[in-house]
Structures are given as C-alpha cells and as structure tokens.
Amino acid sequence: MNTKRLFAATLKNNPMKLLMSTQTEFVEALSDKKLQHYRNLNALENNDTKPFDWEQAKAFEEIPGPKPLPLVGNTWRFLLPKVGNFYGMDILQIHKQMRQQYGDITIMKGLVGLQPIVVLFNPSDIEKLHRNEGVWPTRHGLPSFAHYRKLRKNILSSGGLICLQGEEWFKFRTVVNPILMQPKNVIHYADKMNFVADELVDNIKYLSEENEQGQMPDDFHNELYKWSLESIGVVTMDTHLGCLKRGSVNEEAQKLIYSVLRMFQLMYKLDVMPSVWKYISTPSWKEYVQVLDFMLKTNLKHINRYIEKIEKGEIDNNQITSALHQMIQIDRNTATAMSVDMMIAGVDTTGRVLAAALYYLAKNPDKQELLRSEANNLLKVKDAPVTKETLSKNVYTKAVVKETTRLSPIAIGNLRTTKKDLVLGGYQVPSGTDVLTSTLMLSQQEEHFPKAKEFLPERWLKTTTGEFSHKNTNPFVFAPFGFGARSCIGKRFANLELETALLKIIRNFELQWPHEDMVFYTTTLHGMAKPLKIHLGRGELGAREEENQVRGLLKEDFREEKGPENRRKSQEPPPPTLGREEVPFRIF
Numbered sequence: 001m002n003t004k005r006l007f008a009a010t011l012k013n014n015p016m017k018l019l020m021s022t023q024t025e026f027v028e029a030l031s032d033k034k035l036q037h038y039r040n041l042n043a044l045e046n047n048d049t050k051p052f053d054w055e056q057a058k059a060f061e062e063i064p065g066p067k068p069l070p071l072v073g074n075t076w077r078f079l080l081p082k083v084g085n086f087y088g089m090d091i092l093q094i095h096k097q098m099r100q101q102y103g104d105i106t107i108m109k110g111l112v113g114l115q116p117i118v119v120l121f122n123p124s125d126i127e128k129l130h131r132n133e134g135v136w137p138t139r140h141g142l143p144s145f146a147h148y149r150k151l152r153k154n155i156l157s158s159g160g161l162i163c164l165q166g167e168e169w170f171k172f173r174t175v176v177n178p179i180l181m182q183p184k185n186v187i188h189y190a191d192k193m194n195f196v197a198d199e200l201v202d203n204i205k206y207l208s209e210e211n212e213q214g215q216m217p218d219d220f221h222n223e224l225y226k227w228s229l230e231s232i233g234v235v236t237m238d239t240h241l242g243c244l245k246r247g248s249v250n251e252e253a254q255k256l257i258y259s260v261l262r263m264f265q266l267m268y269k270l271d272v273m274p275s276v277w278k279y280i281s282t283p284s285w286k287e288y289v290q291v292l293d294f295m296l297k298t299n300l301k302h303i304n305r306y307i308e309k310i311e312k313g314e315i316d317n318n319q320i321t322s323a324l325h326q327m328i329q330i331d332r333n334t335a336t337a338m339s340v341d342m343m344i345a346g347v348d349t350t351g352r353v354l355a356a357a358l359y360y361l362a363k364n365p366d367k368q369e370l371l372r373s374e375a376n377n378l379l380k381v382k383d384a385p386v387t388k389e390t391l392s393k394n395v396y397t398k399a400v401v402k403e404t405t406r407l408s409p410i411a412i413g414n415l416r417t418t419k420k421d422l423v424l425g426g427y428q429v430p431s432g433t434d435v436l437t438s439t440l441m442l443s444q445q446e447e448h449f450p451k452a453k454e455f456l457p458e459r460w461l462k463t464t465t466g467e468f469s470h471k472n473t474n475p476f477v478f479a480p481f482g483f484g485a486r487s488c489i490g491k492r493f494a495n496l497e498l499e500t501a502l503l504k505i506i507r508n509f510e511l512q513w514p515h516e517d518m519v520f521y522t523t524t525l526h527g528m529a530k531p532l533k534i535h536l537g538r539g540e541l542g543a544r545e546e547e548n549q550v551r552g553l554l555k556e557d558f559r560e561e562k563g564p565e566n567r568r569k570s571q572e573p574p575p576p577t578l579g580r581e582e583v584p585f586r587i588f
C-alpha cells in the first residue's frame with residue numbers, strides 16, 4: 001500500500017502503530033531501491049559538467065569584496081578600533097556595507113580560522129543556488145558545533161541533523177521527517193501546547209500583579225524562553241521541566257536556558273568572527289565546551305529517564321506521547337541525537353520569535369485588535385483551549401507569525417556549500433564554495449515588500465490582492481525556516497507553539513509599547529538588544545481584578561495562595577541580555 005494512504009487510513013484508530021508501520025516501511029523501502037535512486041541522483045548532480053554560461057562568466061577571484069592584506073588578511077577590519085571598517089558592527093550592518101560597496105554578490109575572505117564565504121543579495125542568484133543544492137544539500141554552518149560533536153562521539157554516537165552531511169544526513173532525516181514534519185502528526189501535540197501556553201498566560205497574570213502599572217519586568221524575555229523550553233521538553237519527551245510553575249524557580253531549567261543563549265553568543269565568536277580556536281584552545285572555546293557539556297549531560301539525563309519508562313512499559317504504546325517515543329520505535333541512536341538537538345534548537349529560536357511578535361503587536365494596536373477579534377471568535381471564553389480545529393481557522397494568527405519572521409527572522413540568511421559549479425552574479429563559483437543568502441536584509445527592503453518597515457500581517461492573507469500581496473514577492477527573498485530538503489525540521493512544531501501562545505496571550509491581555517522603538521542586533525541569531533518592557537493595558541487589568549473578585553479571590557488572597565511575592569527578585573538569577581551584551585555573569 002502507498003505509504004501516504006496507509007498513513008491517512010490508520011491515523012485515526014491507532015496513531016502510534018500507524019507511525020511505526022509507516023516508518024518501518026519507509027526505512028525498508030529506503031534501504032534498497034529508493035536509496036539507490038537517491039544515490040544515482042546525487043551522483044548525477046555531482047558531475048563536473050560546467051554550466052552553459054561558465055566560459056563567459058568572470059573568474060571566481062574577481063568577485064568583489066574587502067581586499068585582504070598580506071599576512072593579516074581581512075581580520076584587522078574586525079579587530080582594530082578606528083581603522084577596522086567592520087569593527088563593532090553587527091553582521092547585518094556588515095552585509096549592508098558590503099552590498100553598498102560591492103553590489104549583489106560579494107566575498108569575504110582572509111579571516112583567520114574561517115573559510116571564504118560568498119554572500120548573495122540578488123533573489124535570482126539565491127534561487128539558482130537553492131535550485132542547484134541537490135537532493136542532499138550541504139550546510140557547513142557551525143564548525144565549532146561539529147567539532148564538539150566529534151569530541152563527544154563516545155557519549156552521543158550520531159552527529160545529529162545539524163552536523164551530518166550527504167547520505168548519512170539523508171538517512172537520518174528520512175527517519176525523523178514523518179514525525180516532525182508531517183502536519184497530521186504534529187497536530188496531535190495541540191493539547192500539550194495548549195497546556196504550556198496556559199501556564200505562560202498564568203505567569204503573565206502573576207507578573208502583572210507584581211507591577212501596578214502593568215509593566216512586564218526587564219527580564220520578561222526570559223519568561224518566553226521558559227515557555228519555549230517547556231514546550232520543546234513536552235514535545236520531545238513528554239516531560240514538564242516545570243520552568244513556568246508559579247511561585248517556584250527551576251534552577252536546572254534556568255541554567256539550560258542561559259546555556260543555549262550563551263552557546264549562540266559563543267558560536268558567533270568562534271564561527272562567524274575571526275578566531276584561532278581551531279589552532280589553540282581559546283577561553284571562548286573552553287567555555288563553549290563547558291556550556292555544551294552541561295546541556296548534553298542534562299538533556300541526556302531527561303531523555304534516558306524517559307527511554308527507561310518506555311522500556312519498562314510505563315508508557316502506553318498505543319498513544320502518541322512524544323516525538324522521542326515515536327522515533328525510538330525506529331532507531332534509538334537517531335531518536336536520542338534528534339531529541340538532544342530539539343532541546344537545543346527549540347529554545348532560543350521560538351522564544352525570540354514570540355518576543356518579536358509580542359513587540360510588533362504591542363506597537364501596532366490596530367493589528368493587535370484584528371488578532372484579538374480572531375482570538376475572541378475562536379476562543380469563546382478566555383481560558384478556552386486552542387484545539388486542532390482552532391488551528392485550522394486562525395488565518396490572521398498565521399499571518400502575524402509570518403510577518404514577524406519577515407521583519408525579524410532569527411537567521412541572517414541560509415548557508416549552502418555548492419554541489420556543482422555555478423555562475424552566480426556573473427561570476428564562476430566552483431563546487432565546494434560556501435555561499436550565504438542575505439535574506440534578512442532583503443526581506444526588510446522596499447523593493448521586495450512595499451512599506452517594508454511596517455508590520456502588515458495582511459500581506460500574507462490569501463484574500464489580499466494588489467501591491468501588498470505576498471504573491472507579488474519573489475519567494476526566495478522570504479525564507480525564515482530555510483529552503484527545501486534541508487529546511488528547519490522544527491518549523492511545524494515552532495508554528496504550533498507560536499500560534500497557540502499568541503492566540504492565548506491576545507485573548508487574555510492588551511499589550512502596549514509606550515517606549516522608543518526596539519533595537520535589534522544580529523549575531524549568530526537576530527533579535528532584541530534591549531529589554532522587552534511590554535505593558536498590559538489598564539482596562540484589561542481592571543477587568544481581570546473584577547474577574548478575581550467575582551470568583552471570590554481578592555488580589556491579596558490570590559498572591560498569598562500562589563507563593564511568595566518576592567520570589568523572582570530573590571531567587572532568580574539575573575536576566576540574560578541579548579545581542580550586543582554578553583550574558584552578564586558566568587554560568588560555570
């Protein structure tokens with residue numbers, strides 16, 4: 001029976017069995033005929049036929065870019081104050097300067113410890129790059145992470161999706177795709193996401209009671225990270241880490257959050273900026289290993305605990321309880337490595353996007369009102385659950401997520417290593433070259449999105465026609481989750497989490513932004529450089545107090561019942577700062 005039909009036919013009755021049989025079939029099929037087919041395709045793509053326009057194109061060496069000096073290359077531009085033209089700039093500013101100076105294609109080379117990298121600003125070139133990335137696209141984005149995984153292969157035998165390449169990557173991805181990318185499977189997690197979103201809403205209420213003006217604390221962003229960590233823990237291994245619980249602090253979970261944030265900061269120093277960590281063990285590299293060791297040890301502790309429960313038969317095999325539960329039916333090593341990566345990749349990413357969405361909604365009350373009217377319509381009472389059905393009708397919420405990731409995608413662009421010789425921007429780009437697409441910059445430009453600086457979720461609605469419709473935009477300009485076979489494996493879960501949380505928050509609160517515009521900063525990830533000081537509208541607070549009184553819960557009683565008022569100030573570590581600043585303390 002065709003795999004897709006088998007999936008559809010049995011999903012209703014026994015989702016777990018269905019998944020096991022579907023994947024077993026898939027893997028079996030893959031091991032012979034299909035795998036050979038893909039091998040053939042890959043071999044075909046890797047041939048050394050030159051593109052038809054190769055001879056007319058200019059040589060690779062002529063691609064414009066900052067000229068390296070003998071011995072010091074271009075490193076001085078980043079490291080020397082006053083003379084270095086990239087000194088103190090974030091990566092987006094550097095891209096802007098390079099485009100202005102050199103045009104639609106440019107190259108950065110001569111940086112100590114780094115491979116030369118070609119940067120593309122033209123959508124047609126970006127399209128050509130992706131269309132030629134092959135069946136097994138290669139992305140050598142994070143050498144420090146790949147090196148760390150090699151060092152720890154005695155603990156985690158698979159490099160995981162982020163590091164694997166070629167056939168190994170393909171086999172891994174084939175196993176996990178049906179579980180993480182299949183919408184019919186992902187939607188099973190709606191109830192769990194609803195539960196975590198309720199906890200977040202409850203926490204926001206608690207925080208608003210701590211400040212009579214309704215202002216969220218300076219470390220509000222951290223609450224959103226708690227939400228993303230809690231969500232991904234539940235999805236990955238059906239484990240509530242308990243970070244959003246009122247009145248208590250989960251130190252281990254908090255340390256996990258800081259570790260993920262710190263990991264991305266250190267990656268910027270090791271993999272994006274010139275650095276000698278490949279030759280000598282620098283302080284940043286040593287700290288990076290410590291941070292990753294802590295995350296690996298802690299995440300494996302929870303994952304192994306959960307696997308033990310499965311093995312002891314304590315988990316109902318007829319129910320889909322978690323992604324790990326589903327994946328382990330196929331292969332333990334793959335399941336473990338994927339779960340570890342989910343716990344790392346699913347925190348800073350989704351947390352940042354929710355933060356940005358709340359900021360844009362607070363700044364644009366008219367758009368917030370439109371979202372609220374959808375939320376009110378779909379959730380009749382404030383604590384109504386977001387269900388599978390809700391998520392099939394929430395068109396405006398989906399548009400809000402898209403518009404947020406247009407204005408504030410978390411990645412500067414997408415990286416590929418070319419699989420064959422290509423002509424890009426009129427230059428010869430040989431196979432094996434690292435090429436980065438600068439989509440963050442393009443998606444903020446007027447030439448691609450009219451009124452580009454404005455937050456207009458309507459662009460993404462099917463009913464919108466005319467100049468603002470996204471249908472008029474080159475699809476290669478907007479790729480917040482990447483492109484093709486190697487695109488983000490967590491995108492469906494991320495959207496599920498984000499849509500659920502947004503509906504719940506907007507159904508319950510009125511958000512305001514009585515401050516100057518937020519400053520964004522781009523390192524390994526793009527995000528906010530200042531505290532997310534969202535205000536909750538007075539009307540809403542008043543209404544909530546009334547609600548409490550109706551329930552016979554006076555504000556004082558409520559506080560007493562829920563734990564010590566000062567728990568945040570006294571027990572929680574200081575908030576992480578994003579972007580420009582380092583995390584202002586040492587975790588280890």
Ligand code: HEM
Pocket residue numbers: 139161162173232341342343345346347349350353405409410411414415479480481482483484485486487488489490491493494
């Ligand atoms: C809003 C949240 C997120 C955004 C914007 C995002 C974005 C991205 C992007 C741009 C890539 C590179 C894609 C490419 O090269 O074409 C990527 C890859 C990846 N993401 Fe996400 N991500 C998000 C959430 C998540 C979550 C929740 C998970 C966990 C399940 C996750 C796991 C991964 C993994 C494992 C990869 C590597 C995939 C591969 O190489 O095959 N991401 N993500």
